[in-house]
Amino acid sequence: MQGTSIGFVGTGPMGAPMARNLLEAGFDVALWNRTASRAEDVARDQPRATVVGTPAEAARAAVVVMLPDLPQVRDVVERPDGLLAGWRAAEVADPVLVVMSTVSPVAVTAWAEELAADGVRLVDAPVSGGVEGAVAGSLSIMAGGADGDVVAVRPVLDAMGATVRHLGPVGAGSLTKTCNQIVVGGTLNALAEAVAIAEAGGLDLATVLEVLGAGLAGSRLLADKSRRYLTGDYAHGGACRTQLKDLEFGIAAGHALGVDTALTEVARNRYQRMVDRGDAELDHSAVIRVVV
Helix, strand or coil: CCCCCCEECCCCCCHHHHHHCCCCCCCCEEEEEEHHHHHHHHHCCCEEECCCCCCHHCCCEEEEECCCCHHHHHHHHHHCCCCHHHHHHCCCCCCCEEECCCCCCHHHHHHHHHCCCCCCEEECCCCCCCHHHHHHEEEEEEEEHHHHHHHHHHHHCCCCCEEEEEEEEEEEEHHHHHHHHHHHHHHHHHHHHHHHHHHHHCCCCCHHHHHHHHHHCCCCHHHHHHHHHHHHHCCCCHHHHHHHHHHHHHHHHHHHHHCCCHHHHHHHHHHHHHHHHCCCCCCHHHHHCCCC
Protein backbone atom coordinates (compact mmCIF):
# COMPACT_ATOMS: atom_id res chain seq x y z
CA MET A 1 0.00 0.00 0.00
CA GLN A 2 3.00 2.31 0.37
CA GLY A 3 3.29 4.82 -2.44
CA THR A 4 -0.50 4.95 -2.77
CA SER A 5 -2.67 7.93 -1.94
CA ILE A 6 -4.62 7.99 1.30
CA GLY A 7 -6.77 10.59 3.01
CA PHE A 8 -6.07 12.01 6.45
CA VAL A 9 -8.63 14.05 8.36
CA GLY A 10 -7.73 15.84 11.61
CA THR A 11 -4.26 17.36 11.93
CA GLY A 12 -4.40 18.40 15.56
CA PRO A 13 -1.71 17.71 18.19
CA MET A 14 -1.92 13.94 17.63
CA GLY A 15 -2.98 13.87 13.99
CA ALA A 16 -0.27 16.18 12.65
CA PRO A 17 2.72 14.01 13.64
CA MET A 18 0.83 10.87 12.61
CA ALA A 19 0.28 12.34 9.15
CA ARG A 20 3.94 13.36 8.94
CA ASN A 21 4.98 9.79 9.66
CA LEU A 22 2.76 8.56 6.83
CA LEU A 23 4.44 11.03 4.49
CA GLU A 24 7.88 9.93 5.66
CA ALA A 25 6.87 6.32 5.02
CA GLY A 26 6.21 7.14 1.37
CA PHE A 27 2.44 7.63 1.26
CA ASP A 28 0.82 10.36 -0.78
CA VAL A 29 -1.52 12.03 1.72
CA ALA A 30 -4.53 14.26 1.06
CA LEU A 31 -4.93 16.35 4.21
CA TRP A 32 -8.03 18.07 5.53
CA ASN A 33 -8.48 19.91 8.80
CA ARG A 34 -11.22 22.27 9.92
CA THR A 35 -8.52 24.90 10.54
CA ALA A 36 -6.72 24.73 7.20
CA SER A 37 -3.51 26.30 8.48
CA ARG A 38 -2.82 23.22 10.60
CA ALA A 39 -2.98 20.98 7.56
CA GLU A 40 -0.79 23.44 5.68
CA ASP A 41 1.82 23.21 8.46
CA VAL A 42 1.98 19.45 7.94
CA ALA A 43 2.22 19.80 4.16
CA ARG A 44 5.00 22.39 4.21
CA ASP A 45 8.08 21.07 2.36
CA GLN A 46 6.31 17.73 1.82
CA PRO A 47 5.90 17.06 -1.92
CA ARG A 48 3.71 14.03 -1.23
CA ALA A 49 1.18 16.09 0.76
CA THR A 50 -1.87 17.84 -0.67
CA VAL A 51 -4.11 20.11 1.39
CA VAL A 52 -7.75 19.85 0.29
CA GLY A 53 -10.67 22.19 0.88
CA THR A 54 -13.36 19.72 1.98
CA PRO A 55 -13.46 16.24 3.52
CA ALA A 56 -14.94 14.99 0.21
CA GLU A 57 -11.70 15.91 -1.55
CA ALA A 58 -9.77 13.70 0.88
CA ALA A 59 -11.81 10.63 -0.07
CA ARG A 60 -9.42 7.85 -1.06
CA ALA A 61 -9.55 4.06 -0.89
CA ALA A 62 -8.33 4.40 2.69
CA VAL A 63 -8.95 7.42 4.91
CA VAL A 64 -7.59 7.93 8.42
CA VAL A 65 -9.62 10.11 10.79
CA MET A 66 -8.14 11.51 14.00
CA LEU A 67 -10.77 13.72 15.67
CA PRO A 68 -11.92 14.18 19.30
CA ASP A 69 -14.95 11.86 19.31
CA LEU A 70 -17.45 9.98 17.16
CA PRO A 71 -19.85 12.92 16.55
CA GLN A 72 -17.02 14.84 14.86
CA VAL A 73 -16.04 11.75 12.86
CA ARG A 74 -19.62 11.20 11.72
CA ASP A 75 -19.86 14.82 10.67
CA VAL A 76 -16.88 14.68 8.30
CA VAL A 77 -18.24 11.46 6.80
CA GLU A 78 -21.92 12.34 6.46
CA ARG A 79 -22.02 16.11 5.81
CA PRO A 80 -22.94 17.26 2.28
CA ASP A 81 -19.26 17.80 1.40
CA GLY A 82 -18.11 14.83 3.47
CA LEU A 83 -16.29 11.62 2.76
CA LEU A 84 -19.38 9.68 1.70
CA ALA A 85 -20.10 12.27 -0.98
CA GLY A 86 -16.46 12.18 -2.03
CA TRP A 87 -16.33 8.41 -2.34
CA ARG A 88 -19.50 8.41 -4.42
CA ALA A 89 -18.29 11.19 -6.71
CA ALA A 90 -14.92 9.49 -7.24
CA GLU A 91 -16.60 6.08 -7.60
CA VAL A 92 -14.34 4.58 -4.94
CA ALA A 93 -15.48 1.00 -4.35
CA ASP A 94 -15.45 -0.43 -0.80
CA PRO A 95 -13.36 2.28 0.88
CA VAL A 96 -11.88 1.67 4.33
CA LEU A 97 -12.45 4.29 7.01
CA VAL A 98 -9.84 4.06 9.77
CA VAL A 99 -11.17 5.71 12.93
CA MET A 100 -8.19 6.36 15.21
CA SER A 101 -10.09 8.55 17.66
CA THR A 102 -11.03 7.24 21.10
CA VAL A 103 -14.75 6.53 20.75
CA SER A 104 -17.49 4.49 22.35
CA PRO A 105 -17.07 0.82 21.40
CA VAL A 106 -20.86 0.38 21.37
CA ALA A 107 -21.49 3.44 19.19
CA VAL A 108 -18.73 2.72 16.68
CA THR A 109 -19.94 -0.86 16.23
CA ALA A 110 -23.47 0.31 15.51
CA TRP A 111 -22.23 2.97 13.09
CA ALA A 112 -20.08 0.45 11.23
CA GLU A 113 -23.25 -1.50 10.43
CA GLU A 114 -24.83 1.65 8.99
CA LEU A 115 -21.76 2.41 6.88
CA ALA A 116 -21.64 -1.14 5.54
CA ALA A 117 -24.95 -0.45 3.80
CA ASP A 118 -23.13 2.29 1.87
CA GLY A 119 -20.24 -0.02 1.01
CA VAL A 120 -17.86 1.53 3.55
CA ARG A 121 -15.67 -0.75 5.65
CA LEU A 122 -14.70 0.55 9.08
CA VAL A 123 -11.63 -0.23 11.13
CA ASP A 124 -11.50 1.27 14.61
CA ALA A 125 -7.87 1.74 15.60
CA PRO A 126 -7.46 3.97 18.65
CA VAL A 127 -3.98 4.71 19.94
CA SER A 128 -2.02 5.06 23.14
CA GLY A 129 1.28 6.83 23.61
CA GLY A 130 0.36 10.50 23.55
CA VAL A 131 1.88 13.22 21.40
CA GLU A 132 5.37 11.95 22.16
CA GLY A 133 4.49 8.53 20.74
CA ALA A 134 2.78 10.11 17.74
CA VAL A 135 5.91 12.12 16.93
CA ALA A 136 8.19 9.11 17.35
CA GLY A 137 5.90 6.77 15.39
CA SER A 138 5.89 4.49 18.42
CA LEU A 139 2.17 4.48 19.21
CA SER A 140 0.40 1.40 20.49
CA ILE A 141 -2.45 0.84 18.01
CA MET A 142 -5.47 -1.32 18.88
CA ALA A 143 -7.35 -2.37 15.76
CA GLY A 144 -10.84 -3.77 15.40
CA GLY A 145 -12.34 -4.87 12.11
CA ALA A 146 -12.72 -7.66 9.60
CA ASP A 147 -9.51 -9.59 8.95
CA GLY A 148 -9.18 -8.46 5.34
CA ASP A 149 -9.85 -4.82 6.20
CA VAL A 150 -7.19 -4.71 8.89
CA VAL A 151 -4.70 -6.45 6.59
CA ALA A 152 -5.45 -3.88 3.88
CA VAL A 153 -4.57 -0.93 6.11
CA ARG A 154 -1.81 -2.61 8.12
CA PRO A 155 0.99 -0.74 6.26
CA VAL A 156 -0.74 2.53 7.16
CA LEU A 157 -0.95 1.56 10.82
CA ASP A 158 2.64 0.30 10.88
CA ALA A 159 3.84 3.70 9.68
CA MET A 160 2.39 5.33 12.79
CA GLY A 161 2.88 2.74 15.52
CA ALA A 162 5.45 0.38 16.97
CA THR A 163 2.88 -2.00 18.44
CA VAL A 164 -0.07 -2.79 16.17
CA ARG A 165 -2.48 -5.52 17.24
CA HIS A 166 -5.71 -6.78 15.70
CA LEU A 167 -8.02 -7.43 18.65
CA GLY A 168 -11.13 -8.70 16.88
CA PRO A 169 -14.16 -7.34 14.98
CA VAL A 170 -15.17 -3.70 14.77
CA GLY A 171 -15.41 -2.25 18.27
CA ALA A 172 -12.70 -4.49 19.71
CA GLY A 173 -10.05 -1.82 19.24
CA SER A 174 -12.17 0.78 21.02
CA LEU A 175 -13.02 -1.63 23.83
CA THR A 176 -9.30 -2.29 24.33
CA LYS A 177 -8.63 1.47 24.42
CA THR A 178 -11.38 1.79 27.01
CA CYS A 179 -9.53 -0.78 29.15
CA ASN A 180 -6.35 1.25 28.68
CA GLN A 181 -8.05 4.44 29.83
CA ILE A 182 -9.55 2.77 32.87
CA VAL A 183 -6.01 1.84 33.96
CA VAL A 184 -4.69 5.32 33.17
CA GLY A 185 -7.47 7.12 35.04
CA GLY A 186 -7.28 4.82 38.04
CA THR A 187 -3.49 4.98 38.24
CA LEU A 188 -3.44 8.78 38.05
CA ASN A 189 -5.92 8.96 40.90
CA ALA A 190 -3.80 6.59 42.98
CA LEU A 191 -0.68 8.62 42.21
CA ALA A 192 -2.48 11.82 43.17
CA GLU A 193 -3.39 10.39 46.57
CA ALA A 194 0.14 9.06 47.12
CA VAL A 195 1.75 12.38 46.20
CA ALA A 196 -0.68 14.30 48.40
CA ILE A 197 0.01 12.03 51.37
CA ALA A 198 3.79 12.25 50.86
CA GLU A 199 3.69 16.03 50.79
CA ALA A 200 1.29 16.30 53.74
CA GLY A 201 3.61 14.01 55.69
CA GLY A 202 6.61 16.26 55.08
CA LEU A 203 8.50 13.83 52.86
CA ASP A 204 10.85 14.93 50.09
CA LEU A 205 8.68 14.35 47.05
CA ALA A 206 11.51 13.91 44.55
CA THR A 207 13.00 11.13 46.68
CA VAL A 208 9.61 9.49 47.19
CA LEU A 209 8.90 9.45 43.44
CA GLU A 210 12.37 8.04 42.77
CA VAL A 211 11.84 5.21 45.24
CA LEU A 212 8.36 4.44 43.93
CA GLY A 213 9.64 4.39 40.37
CA ALA A 214 12.35 1.89 41.24
CA GLY A 215 9.96 -0.55 42.91
CA LEU A 216 6.78 -2.44 42.14
CA ALA A 217 4.83 0.83 42.05
CA GLY A 218 6.90 2.01 39.10
CA SER A 219 5.06 2.64 35.86
CA ARG A 220 5.33 4.62 32.65
CA LEU A 221 2.71 6.98 34.03
CA LEU A 222 4.78 7.62 37.13
CA ALA A 223 7.86 8.27 35.00
CA ASP A 224 5.97 10.55 32.61
CA LYS A 225 4.11 12.55 35.26
CA SER A 226 6.77 12.93 37.98
CA ARG A 227 7.96 16.24 36.52
CA ARG A 228 4.45 17.63 36.73
CA TYR A 229 4.06 16.66 40.39
CA LEU A 230 7.42 18.23 41.22
CA THR A 231 6.87 21.49 39.30
CA GLY A 232 3.10 21.89 39.56
CA ASP A 233 3.00 22.48 35.80
CA TYR A 234 -0.14 20.81 34.46
CA ALA A 235 -0.50 22.77 31.23
CA HIS A 236 -1.24 20.93 27.97
CA GLY A 237 -0.91 17.13 27.83
CA GLY A 238 -3.81 14.68 27.94
CA ALA A 239 -6.81 16.82 28.87
CA CYS A 240 -8.97 16.12 31.92
CA ARG A 241 -12.08 16.48 29.75
CA THR A 242 -10.81 13.71 27.48
CA GLN A 243 -10.05 11.45 30.43
CA LEU A 244 -13.57 12.06 31.73
CA LYS A 245 -15.09 11.07 28.38
CA ASP A 246 -12.99 7.91 28.23
CA LEU A 247 -13.94 6.84 31.75
CA GLU A 248 -17.61 7.32 30.87
CA PHE A 249 -17.06 4.85 28.02
CA GLY A 250 -15.48 2.42 30.48
CA ILE A 251 -18.36 2.64 32.93
CA ALA A 252 -20.90 2.14 30.15
CA ALA A 253 -18.99 -0.90 28.86
CA GLY A 254 -18.75 -2.35 32.36
CA HIS A 255 -22.45 -1.96 32.97
CA ALA A 256 -23.29 -3.53 29.62
CA LEU A 257 -21.00 -6.49 30.35
CA GLY A 258 -21.99 -6.95 34.01
CA VAL A 259 -18.68 -5.77 35.48
CA ASP A 260 -18.41 -3.76 38.73
CA THR A 261 -16.80 -0.41 37.88
CA ALA A 262 -16.80 1.16 41.34
CA LEU A 263 -13.15 2.27 41.16
CA THR A 264 -13.61 3.75 37.70
CA GLU A 265 -16.65 5.64 38.93
CA VAL A 266 -14.57 7.27 41.69
CA ALA A 267 -12.01 8.34 39.09
CA ARG A 268 -14.78 9.57 36.79
CA ASN A 269 -16.30 11.67 39.56
CA ARG A 270 -12.99 13.36 40.29
CA TYR A 271 -12.46 14.24 36.63
CA GLN A 272 -15.99 15.60 36.55
CA ARG A 273 -15.03 17.87 39.44
CA MET A 274 -11.97 19.02 37.47
CA VAL A 275 -14.17 19.94 34.52
CA ASP A 276 -16.77 21.62 36.74
CA ARG A 277 -14.13 23.83 38.36
CA GLY A 278 -12.81 25.01 34.99
CA ASP A 279 -9.74 22.76 34.73
CA ALA A 280 -10.95 20.70 31.77
CA GLU A 281 -7.94 21.48 29.58
CA LEU A 282 -5.24 20.71 32.15
CA ASP A 283 -3.22 17.50 31.90
CA HIS A 284 -5.05 14.58 33.47
CA SER A 285 -2.41 14.30 36.21
CA ALA A 286 -3.83 17.58 37.54
CA VAL A 287 -6.58 15.51 39.19
CA ILE A 288 -4.38 15.89 42.28
CA ARG A 289 -5.99 19.33 42.63
CA VAL A 290 -9.25 17.77 43.81
CA VAL A 291 -7.44 15.39 46.17
CA VAL A 292 -5.67 18.00 48.27
